[in-house]
Amino acid sequence: MVPVKVYGLPMNGSVARVLACLEEVDAEYEVVVVDLHTGEHKRLPHLARNKFDSVMLPIVFQGLVVPVYMGGTSGLKVIEENLEKLKEIMEVYEERLSKLKYLAGNFLSLADISHFPMVHLLQETPYGSVLDAYPHVKAWMAAVMDRPAVKKVMVLMKTFG
Missing domain, CATH: 3.40.30.10 (Glutaredoxin)
Known part of the structure; x- marks a missing residue:
């Protein structure tokens, strides 16, 4: 291996x-x-290794944190720019997940579990439907979020949110 x-x-x-x-x-x-x-x-190339969180964070921040927790107006330009970047990343994930059940293979790993917090928060925004265009990504994340341990953590996320 x-x-x-x-x-x-x-x-x-x-x-x-x-x-x-x-x-x-x-x-x-x-x-x-x-x-x-x-x-x-x-800097690149390190930032390129984890594009997922670096693109998701501005969407979640502008789409959820600013309007809900700060009472402000979302920065739509920032959201739109990062949604386009997210779609590019999702194309890569979709391709990989069309061949494998999970990111690292046909077994659950930390790589899969580490994605659920941002996806969970994204789903709390008006932009959560962006994942609908990627059926393998959507099925993968649904499987991850259906795990008992992840469900417990999602409850905690709401409790402290």
């Missing part, structure tokens, strides 16, 4: 959680250090 590449610093809480999960299942992995001091984490 090809080792999983984990980008970041092991002292980072998120990276440490990923590494602990990989250790739990005795998976091979390689830590690829991202130099925070030089700002590598804010």
Whole structure:
């Protein structure tokens, strides 16, 4: 099996959680250090590794946080720009998920679970229907969100939201 590449610093809480999960299942992995001091984490190619959250965050922020929690008006230009970027990313996911049940193969992994928070929040905005055009993505995320552990966390997300 090809080792999983984990980008970041092991002292980072998120990276440490990923590494602990990989250790739990005795998976091979390689830590690829991202130099925070030089700002590598804010530049390409590192940003290109996780386009999903970087595109979803402005949509969720402008479509949910600003109008609901801050009482402001959504930045429609920001939303529209990021929806177009999201559609490009969804095309890649759709292609992959047309061949596999989950992102990393035919087994659930942290790669799948890590996507549900943003998708869940996106669905709370008027823009959640953007995923309707991608049947494999929609089915994949429905399967992830149907898991008991994810359902519990979604309840917690609403409790603290």
